[in-house]
Amino acid sequence: MKPPAGACAAAASGPLTGTVEASPDKSISHRALILAGLAAGESRIANLLESADVMATARAVGALGAQVERSNADWRVIGPGRWMSPDARLDLGNSGTGVRLLMGAAARFDMTATFTGDASLSRRPMGRVIEPLTRMGARFEAVDGDRLPATLHGSAALRGIDYTPPVASAQVKSAVLLAGLGAQGETIVREPRATRDHTETMARLFGADLDVERAGESLVARVRGDRPLTPVDIAVPGDPSSAAFPVAAALISPGSDIAVRGVMTNPARVGLFETLREMGADIALTPAEARSGEATADLAVRFGALRGVDVPPGRAPAMIDEYPILAVLAAFAEGTTRMTGLAELRAKESDRLAGTAALLRANGVAVELLDDGLIVHGRGPEGVPGGGRVETHQDHRLAMAGLVMGLGAQEPVIADDVAMIATSYPGFFDDMGALGARIAPVD
Ligand SMILES: O=C(O)C1=C[C@@H](OP(=O)(O)O)[C@@H](O)[C@H](O)C1
Ligand SMILES: C=C(OP(=O)(O)O)C(=O)O
16 A cells, blocks of 8 residues: 555554565665666666655756656666766655755756755755865855755866865765866865765775775775776665664554564664664564675564663764654653754754654653754653644655554554655555554554
């Protein structure tokens, strides 16, 4: 079943049981399409995530000159070697990753493209990629220099830069590195706190002259722009950010015992699972087959009591999209959970700090909203009342977090609009249904 339009309610469903395959990773899927589009010749992508965000990137890569098509279960991308000005605006819908990575990848061609998105994406900051790409030699016209619609005038004479992003952002790092693939000289990105390194790993698979140096929490990536990319076949691993929802549902539904297979375990993505183990969760990982340079594991998850924890702020990049669902889990835990260092959450599909606090309050959970975080007062054995209507603000992660909360709460929880779930996890309703969760449309 595709995510329905409109509101849905989730109610306590008894023990969740069974096994689901992890949904394909969204970050890896965007990168596979973009890098395959940059490589001259045919690449194939297995297990591509066919979500609204990724399909918007597929259409954009096609409009920039690549041939992009589904071929049986796989996707086939034939890169033209050089991107061209598209005939129409590139509409990236709800996708920050799509628009920011494409701006970087397109910046090194003599071409012009205008990027647009939906109401949510049009509120999000683009200056963070426009600024370094402008320093490399591209030109942009954007609303207030920072918002969509934004027009890029690329340049075949981009220059490498040595850049330290002012925010921890894999999208910013990736935009600069993708531009650096075609820039003169060396492009360096220095991250005081490493973010997900999928662009670095995958660019090397496509033959990029790129290396990564790590020291403690920091990462320095260097790419030299004189080597053309060569096509390869990519297999997309499972998405830990999507797997978080069935895992959380099992942890709060008494008696549950489920498995999620093939979840990517890149250390830059598994901060939630680390935190959940500290909270006392019963999650066992069995290593599974690596996919395109990314490790994976099968997860076995059993219901059990959770306790509140302090989440180290330094862990934020490794679980940046998982805080709404962590806050829901913290509501079921005994004791207080503090999560800080999260100002970036205000610049996502919605203000996720405010939205998560509202989600909890609407369902009878006490929460303190900080400038850069949340303090959740767990209900423990008293249980979470539920019964609230969650405002999702075009934000898929708030919608899924609200519905999962309903599975463990005393009264059903309604999410006001679940359509956006299709942007990242189109199989959410099927997977949750297969595990026994009761989630259904309401008026
Ligand atoms: O690079 C990526 O694929 C992503 C990076 C993160 O964004 P930021 O780079 O803005 O932190 C994350 O929130 C997003 O869902 C995917
Ligand atoms: C922030 C997210 O995605 P994006 O930035 O690609 O819109 C997300 O998926 O939670």
